[in-house]
Every structure is written in structure tokens, then in C-alpha cells.
Amino acid sequence: MMSDIFQKLRLDSNPFEPAATGAPLTGTLSPPHDLAEKMKDFLDFHQTGQGVKAIVIAGEYGTGKTCLLQWLHNKVFPEHQTMSFYFDNPGVQFYDLANMLLRTIGRKDFAKFIWELAGLHVNVPYQRTLFQNGFEAYLSNAFHLRRQQDMTSPLQEAIQSAGVTTDEEVAHCLARIVTDIVKKPYFEYRDFIPQQRGSMVPEGEEAPYFRAILKTISQGMGAKAIAFLIDEFEEIGLQKKLTRRAAHDYLATLRRLINLTQSEEIDFWIVLSMTPDAYETTKKLEPSLIVERVSGKTLEIKPLTPNDALTLMKSRIDAVRSEGTDVSREPLFPFPEAVVFRPNTYSNPRRLVKTCFRAIAQADANVQLPFTEKYLHKIEDELYPDSTITGNAKS
Known part of the structure; x- marks a missing residue:
């Protein structure tokens, strides 16, 4: 009552x-009309272009940056057949994003994406039979026959043949995500740290590995594009919170993300929200990254x-x-x-x-x-x- x-x-x-x-x-989640129209204009302008598909939303605390990202996530990007992922104040390392992304999807679902994309390209006869019996039967055979190692190599070749990646080491790591799932059906943070024992990320190959992940998700989910909505790299605005190493990692991550938006292999967007101080600090740390490549793609939230x-x-x-x-x-x-x-x-x-x-x-x-x-x-x-x-x- x-x-x-x-x-x-x-x-x-x-x-x-x-x-x-x-x-x-x-x-209904909806930003102010003028702000919504400006954002739609940004997206429409860059949708067909070949340049950097990166947008920065700059606004003080409490001005609605998160709501704007959620509006893009829940309404705008789905209307454009774009699969979006929302990250709330992630770490500055590149593998922080990989960890959050794949743990959001789940290891089994992501493994099935890889398995389905590679299935048409398996050349080993008994492997083709395993694929025909379905994903669960494939995993069951890998476990009961203890064939994980025997099954990894053909799957790796099939992943390359499917065009997911041309890099052998990246393809091998993706194949392991599938064949090792019988031993560990979940992801851990350390799985995405290069140089860690058992890491799923080949050392020095973070960018091609991430590109292969995005292609797998895009094709597996039937999406025209992938978008990352990253909320508040806010600690960057306070120098005392960033060591020299953290600043280097932050800029390296940002650079890799921006580079990926220009990839011809995947239609990839990033939308970053940050405070004006954080934005200015980023420009000072590496002007060429922001001023030259993201200039004109910044949306300031007004009161x-x-x-x-x-x-x-x-x-x-x-x-x-x-x-x-x-x-x-x-x-x-x-x-x-x-x-x-x-x-x-x-x-x-x-x-x-x-x-x-x-x-x-x-x-x-x-x-x-x-x-x-x-x-x-x-x-x-x-x-x-x-x-x-x-x-x-x-x-």
C-alpha cells in the first residue's frame, strides 16, 4: 500500500x-536535447569516415558524464548495430581493459565465439567430426580424451584461416582460451598480464591480440562495430596520484586504443569521459596524441x-x-x-x-x-x- x-x-x-x-x-534516460543532438552529430560525422573514431566528453564532477555514456550504451549505439561496453574508471594498463572486457562476456561464451568462427576452417578430419557434434561435445572430448594439446594446433590454424588474426602467437593464445576451458572455465586477472605464467596475452603483442579479440566479439555477436565507453580516467587530473610509470602506462593505453579506432580490420569506437583538468593534463603529457588526433572531437558538458x-x-x-x-x-x-x-x-x-x-x-x-x-x-x-x-x- x-x-x-x-x-x-x-x-x-x-x-x-x-x-x-x-x-x-x-x-527515460535522456541527456539535454542540445547535448544529445551534438553527440549524434559527432557520431554521424565520423560513422563513414576513415579517421580516428575517438570522442572525449569533458565535464566537471556531477555534470552528467556517466548518464551521457549510459544513454549511448543503452540507446544510441544499439540503434547503430554497435556492441558497446561500459567501463567504470578502469586501470591505466592495457590489460586492465582486456580483463574487464572478457570477464564481462565470460570465458565460455567468448570461447564459443572463437570455436564457431574457426569451425568452418578446420582441416584435420577427426577435428571436423568433433566440430560437427557441437561445442559441448567438443569440450567433453577434449577433457575425457585429454587431447587439449592435440586440439590446440589445428584450432590455431583454423583461427588464422578464418581471418581472425595473421599472428601465429595470437592465434595460439586464442586457441588455448577454447581448449583450456575444461581445466579452468573462467578468466582471472593474471590471464591478461603478459609475462605471467599461463598468460593468455603474448608478450609484446598486446595490440594485435586486442584487435583479434574485438574482431571475434564483433563477428560472434553479429555487430557492425564495437564501442568502448570509458568513464572517468579521473585520477589523471591529479598529478600526485600518477607516478611516472602510471602516466606512461596511461598514455600507452590511450595511444593503443586510438590506433585501434583507425584499424581497417575492425570498426571500433572509443568514448572517454574525464574532467576538464584530466583532459588538460593529458594534452600536456602528450600533445600530439590529443591535440593532433582527437582535436575537434571533444564535447564539453555545459551546466x-x-x-x-x-x-x-x-x-x-x-x-x-x-x-x-x-x-x-x-x-x-x-x-x-x-x-x-x-x-x-x-x-x-x-x-x-x-x-x-x-x-x-x-x-x-x-x-x-x-x-x-x-x-x-x-x-x-x-x-x-x-x-x-x-x-x-x-x-
């Missing part, structure tokens, strides 16, 4: 989240306008509006129709959502409706005591 206070607010539940650090749990703030609030409220409630005259109820929040609240999506959550959560039977300016300012003061700050502090 709906509580009395929600009935008074004409809502089924609180549509705002207390942390406000990601996509909404209710309602919300009052109309943007009202649109965001309405989309959340509409999703939990009590059925049969007529709010044609007061569509933002229990909030007033005009923006009465302070500018540094309504201009920052995270602060706005947190404040709206608190306003509803603290409402009681005696609260005046619609919420008054005095009541909402009291909530702001509780959340952000120093209300004179105009910047978007991390919160």
Missing part, C-alpha cells in the same frame, strides 16, 4: 536517487539551464506519478513550477537530483505543498552548507 506521504505527494515512490552517481532507476533542470525533474516525476492523477496544471508537483533552487544546484545534475531526493524523503504530513522556496533552500543548506560556492564540487 502506498504510504500516506507519497499519496499526499501524488507519487508512487521517490524518483530521485540519494547518491545520484549514475543513470536513473526510473524514467544545466533552468529549462534543462525542469525537464530532468519532470521526466523523473512522470515515471512514478500515481495513476489517475490529474496534474495538468502542476506537472512538477510536489515541486513548484518555477525553478527556485540556487544556480549552483539546478545547474549541476548530481546536486539537483540529490536535493530533490532529500526534499521528498524529508517531507512529512505538515509540509506545505507545493514545496516552498524556503523549504527547498533549507534542504540545499543541509546538503551544501557553503551555498556561496558556484563551482561544481565533487559530492
